[in-house]
Amino acid sequence: MDIAVTLVVQGLAFFLVVWLVMHFGWPGFINALETRQKKIAEGLAAANKGQKDLDDAKLRAQEIIREARDKAAQIVEQANKRANEIVEDAKKAALAEGQRLVAHAHEEITLEASRARETLRKQVADLAVRGASKLLSREIDAKAHAEILDKLELEIERG
Amino acid sequence: MTASVGESGGGMTEYIQHHLTYLTVQLRPGAFWTLHLDTVFFSLLFSVAFMFVFIGAARRATSGVPGKLQCAIEMLVEFVDQIVKETFGGKSRLVAPVAITIFVMVFLMNFMDLLPVDALPAFAKQVGLGHLRTVATADINTTLGMALCVFLLIQWVGITEKGLVTFFGEWFTAPFHAHGLVAKILLAPPNLLLRVIEEAVRPLSLSLRLFGNMYAGELIFVLIAVLTLGSRLTQFATYPFGVIQFGADFIWTLFHILIITLQAFIFGMLTIVYLSMAAEHH
Numbered sequence: 001m002d003i004a005v006t007l008v009v010q011g012l013a014f015f016l017v018v019w020l021v022m023h024f025g026w027p028g029f030i031n032a033l034e035t036r037q038k039k040i041a042e043g044l045a046a047a048n049k050g051q052k053d054l055d056d057a058k059l060r061a062q063e064i065i066r067e068a069r070d071k072a073a074q075i076v077e078q079a080n081k082r083a084n085e086i087v088e089d090a091k092k093a094a095l096a097e098g099q100r101l102v103a104h105a106h107e108e109i110t111l112e113a114s115r116a117r118e119t120l121r122k123q124v125a126d127l128a129v130r131g132a133s134k135l136l137s138r139e140i141d142a143k144a145h146a147e148i149l150d151k152l153e154l155e156i157e158r159g
Numbered sequence: 160m161t162a163s164v165g166e167s168g169g170g171m172t173e174y175i176q177h178h179l180t181y182l183t184v185q186l187r188p189g190a191f192w193t194l195h196l197d198t199v200f201f202s203l204l205f206s207v208a209f210m211f212v213f214i215g216a217a218r219r220a221t222s223g224v225p226g227k228l229q230c231a232i233e234m235l236v237e238f239v240d241q242i243v244k245e246t247f248g249g250k251s252r253l254v255a256p257v258a259i260t261i262f263v264m265v266f267l268m269n270f271m272d273l274l275p276v277d278a279l280p281a282f283a284k285q286v287g288l289g290h291l292r293t294v295a296t297a298d299i300n301t302t303l304g305m306a307l308c309v310f311l312l313i314q315w316v317g318i319t320e321k322g323l324v325t326f327f328g329e330w331f332t333a334p335f336h337a338h339g340l341v342a343k344i345l346l347a348p349p350n351l352l353l354r355v356i357e358e359a360v361r362p363l364s365l366s367l368r369l370f371g372n373m374y375a376g377e378l379i380f381v382l383i384a385v386l387t388l389g390s391r392l393t394q395f396a397t398y399p400f401g402v403i404q405f406g407a408d409f410i411w412t413l414f415h416i417l418i419i420t421l422q423a424f425i426f427g428m429l430t431i432v433y434l435s436m437a438a439e440h441h
Contacts, residue, residue: 007307025210025214029232029233032225033233
């Protein structure tokens, strides 16, 4: 074993290599590794968050669709009800109107009939008075015999 | 494989000796000033290659989608970072870079052991270099140099994590804890002794373990190569020995892949453990 100056040279060379590695080699790799680790962790977290957001959105979408469907059904039902109501109302109105018209017509007819009867009665009474006066050949005072005439009128009316 | 050396007629001993001799240069007179050029060359070569790739990739490192090179290095970085995070309790930013440097550098230098033992020396001979040892970690200077660096880092981490007073105080008060002044004074010398032994043993065990494994591995490759040393194609014995040599070489190479990785891992792992022990309060 010949320990000699080679030992000093080797030792110094080794020190130099260690120093260079420590200052110019090692930090570059460690920093790169650590930064990448952080990036990967962040990426994974973001992916998880994205997945969760997507699930939430899906659930919300389903809820919205269900709500919309319910609402639509409700609206259709309401519309049907309203339509029925309208038809019903129209029917009622038409019926009422018809009844009103019929009643009016009845009234008119009754009025017309009574008017005609009145006219007819007056004419008959007149005719009867004229006929009676002619028949009795004497003048009958209409005013004096109003009672008789009224009675006559009544009889005519009944007859 | 052995043609270039076997012809010289020096035999096994010379062949093995030749393989265990460093390419040296004498900087100054005196045994200490002998520099192992081959060891320094290969360790510097791998240092530069490692720096070039690692720091180059670190400059272009992105936190977005990484390229193939960045992916490969990041696997290693994460592996080391994980171990350090699990083992090291302190706040020092020094441990992980030290560990990854040791892993990579030791592995690369060990890896030279898997090249054919004569390949690079034969090439060196062509260029005019008489000797060449390619495995820098089979040189005690390399392993002890690194281990002593680790030793200094252990003291540094100890001081910065605990502060000077606690750090030096523990030399005299741990592992034997005493209550009372007399007991403290009595236990101070054994504590200091144990501490010194503990600290001295660490770089020794670190360096000798790696050196021993790599030296032995290299030696076994050399011994396998000796099987057909000086053989000629006209001799019958060349053929069975050639087959045995191939088989042995193949098996030892497979096994050695495990050893070089394991030794790199052990050196780095023990460094992390020592540094985390230094950061712990007793």
